[in-house]
Amino acid sequence: MKQEHQTRLHSLRALMQSNGCEALMIFSPANLRYLAAYSGEAACALITQDQLHLITDYRFITQAEEECAGWHCYCRDREAETLGQVVQKLLLQSGVRQAAFEAAEVSVQNWAQIAQDSAGIQWTPAPLWTEQLRRRKDASELALIQRCAAIADQALAETLPLLCPGISEAEFALELDFRMRRLGAEALSFETITGFGERSALPHSIPSERRLREGDLIVLDFGASVGGYRSDMTRTYIAGEPDARQQAMYNAVTQAQQAALAVIRDGISAREADLTARAVLAEHGFAQQAGSSLGHGVGLCLHEQPIMTPKCEEILRSGYVVTIEPGVYIPGFGGVRLEDDVLITEHGYQLLTHSPQPFRLT
Amino acid sequence: MKQEHQTRLHSLRALMQSNGCEALMIFSPANLRYLAAYSGEAACALITQDQLHLITDYRFITQAEEECAGWHCYCRDREAETLGQVVQKLLLQSGVRQAAFEAAEVSVQNWAQIAQDSAGIQWTPAPLWTEQLRRRKDASELALIQRCAAIADQALAETLPLLCPGISEAEFALELDFRMRRLGAEALSFETITGFGERSALPHSIPSERRLREGDLIVLDFGASVGGYRSDMTRTYIAGEPDARQQAMYNAVTQAQQAALAVIRDGISAREADLTARAVLAEHGFAQQAGSSLGHGVGLCLHEQPIMTPKCEEILRSGYVVTIEPGVYIPGFGGVRLEDDVLITEHGYQLLTHSPQPFRLT
Numbered sequence: 001m002k003q004e005h006q007t008r009l010h011s012l013r014a015l016m017q018s019n020g021c022e023a024l025m026i027f028s029p030a031n032l033r034y035l036a037a038y039s040g041e042a043a044c045a046l047i048t049q050d051q052l053h054l055i056t057d058y059r060f061i062t063q064a065e066e067e068c069a070g071w072h073c074y075c076r077d078r079e080a081e082t083l084g085q086v087v088q089k090l091l092l093q094s095g096v097r098q099a100a101f102e103a104a105e106v107s108v109q110n111w112a113q114i115a116q117d118s119a120g121i122q123w124t125p126a127p128l129w130t131e132q133l134r135r136r137k138d139a140s141e142l143a144l145i146q147r148c149a150a151i152a153d154q155a156l157a158e159t160l161p162l163l164c165p166g167i168s169e170a171e172f173a174l175e176l177d178f179r180m181r182r183l184g185a186e187a188l189s190f191e192t193i194t195g196f197g198e199r200s201a202l203p204h205s206i207p208s209e210r211r212l213r214e215g216d217l218i219v220l221d222f223g224a225s226v227g228g229y230r231s232d233m234t235r236t237y238i239a240g241e242p243d244a245r246q247q248a249m250y251n252a253v254t255q256a257q258q259a260a261l262a263v264i265r266d267g268i269s270a271r272e273a274d275l276t277a278r279a280v281l282a283e284h285g286f287a288q289q290a291g292s293s294l295g296h297g298v299g300l301c302l303h304e305q306p307i308m309t310p311k312c313e314e315i316l317r318s319g320y321v322v323t324i325e326p327g328v329y330i331p332g333f334g335g336v337r338l339e340d341d342v343l344i345t346e347h348g349y350q351l352l353t354h355s356p357q358p359f360r361l362t
Numbered sequence: 363m364k365q366e367h368q369t370r371l372h373s374l375r376a377l378m379q380s381n382g383c384e385a386l387m388i389f390s391p392a393n394l395r396y397l398a399a400y401s402g403e404a405a406c407a408l409i410t411q412d413q414l415h416l417i418t419d420y421r422f423i424t425q426a427e428e429e430c431a432g433w434h435c436y437c438r439d440r441e442a443e444t445l446g447q448v449v450q451k452l453l454l455q456s457g458v459r460q461a462a463f464e465a466a467e468v469s470v471q472n473w474a475q476i477a478q479d480s481a482g483i484q485w486t487p488a489p490l491w492t493e494q495l496r497r498r499k500d501a502s503e504l505a506l507i508q509r510c511a512a513i514a515d516q517a518l519a520e521t522l523p524l525l526c527p528g529i530s531e532a533e534f535a536l537e538l539d540f541r542m543r544r545l546g547a548e549a550l551s552f553e554t555i556t557g558f559g560e561r562s563a564l565p566h567s568i569p570s571e572r573r574l575r576e577g578d579l580i581v582l583d584f585g586a587s588v589g590g591y592r593s594d595m596t597r598t599y600i601a602g603e604p605d606a607r608q609q610a611m612y613n614a615v616t617q618a619q620q621a622a623l624a625v626i627r628d629g630i631s632a633r634e635a636d637l638t639a640r641a642v643l644a645e646h647g648f649a650q651q652a653g654s655s656l657g658h659g660v661g662l663c664l665h666e667q668p669i670m671t672p673k674c675e676e677i678l679r680s681g682y683v684v685t686i687e688p689g690v691y692i693p694g695f696g697g698v699r700l701e702d703d704v705l706i707t708e709h710g711y712q713l714l715t716h717s718p719q720p721f722r723l724t
Contacts, residue, residue, distance in 0.1 A: 041566075059565055059566060101470075103469065105469065106470055108468055109487065181540075202424075204422070
């Protein structure tokens, strides 16, 4: 087992012990990857103080045995035994009678069957211990996120010359996605957003046949995925010359992002960071057009805690990787968003995404 | 509302009524698309005999109102009211006190909150009524699956000249994926499988840096997605000349697929179709190396019911779209799989995937 997985399991077991939890059942694919290095599907894990069980079936058992060093990989015969029966057997063998499970990660139907077939085990929903540990990225995680970010930076640089009037949102997205994959992205971090003109104001637009015209705002929001980790970056450009309103939006968002970056460091609350950027947008007259949050954690999932809203009291800590992405959105007119991924450090931050931020395309 | 959605809702309401179900809560994204034409996220639906509610929040309300003609779209303020409170309000307004919900599509945690906040409603898990309706594809669904299949056929024809010794699995997958997207696929149906040599025996391999060599078996399994629907096709080739064992595998699988196609029609059981193909593989000496099922339904989900195993007693009906994909897998040596999508008809089937099936690359 790699050192980082030993460390993660040690921390998780300490949380379990201090909370009186004898065993934890994991369903979340991201948590299985974080704790067991498992990247397949159709699996769950049982963790006690002295045992590590990864339960899957014939389709994924070879992959599990290759990936999950130090784990006991159980190949369940789905015709012969239910998951609940396997879980009951493994827990009772360990003398465990009380266990916690990830209630946000299993369906009502599946859980009803597991609980019914594991009679003798007293189950309780588990706190988000693994998600708590995942906030702080270790060196191996940081290296993967940096690789994702570097791929996205390079792909954008290679694709940007195609961003000329006449190209459609879907065409540009395809070119950008192709380059990310060719540069080593195992997958896209999420479905690329390429919003032109009035469509740049949509927070979740699907690339369309809309073609780029002079005077359009252009919002590109995209990322690469490597080893299960993700990057997430947004750039906004103007096709041709901006009008006064577009320029004002861009100036406000640039200054809001810089203001947030100037205050973030270990110890600041998410709320304080958000309000710092939000105040700049308000000074520029965009209080009502600002987005709902400054940013979010990013790692094995695209959107991780903390979600940095004005109400989020959580303290940012060294080692967290978060997006800083203030935005201004005017329905029917357009939007401006600038987003970078940063590592929080003791006295500030380290920038992980490095694409330049010109407004005008050259 | 389009005619097909009216028909689907009429059928669903008839099932609800005959089962004494006053209201049904839908969480499945595929079912929301099937019933309400909704393609966004973060939504659920409430269906009664005279009301249709689509519940989402500010991020997706515009999309819901554009897509869900005939539905009442409710924009929930997530700061002010829980989903359970909204559901309770809407159901009590309709005089409903008993309702069913999709227990396989909501997490234990989310459901606990909904059930707690909708006091006064008596909930029961719903049967898979919508999934039952989705087995039989209507004309609009069939047209979309045909378009997906045609994109995959064309992309393969364009990419096949690149399948020469020296190209890696990942490189070929990228070229194939790029062409599917360029030809109009909104997304991939699933992550493309390109297994070379011994890796062709893996049922779920991720494209690797493994390079094609003379004598390798090559399994390509891929599909396109349009409008939420999917295609799913596998072809197997040999790089250069096959040895006797490779040729025997290919002959067995070809004949098994033809045997299954010769018997499928409205009225045959999934089991009978599977056993027909399985018997051919056994005659060729591959009884122990055959895959676990002949195929599966395909539509809004990649894997839909019926899953055509030797134990599946379900009767295939006209209008079902299923894959026919016998395979032989020899760990450490290689695999052969041939997969086509077919529409079941009264007297046989209609082929939806049309790529030729040569064994040798020319």
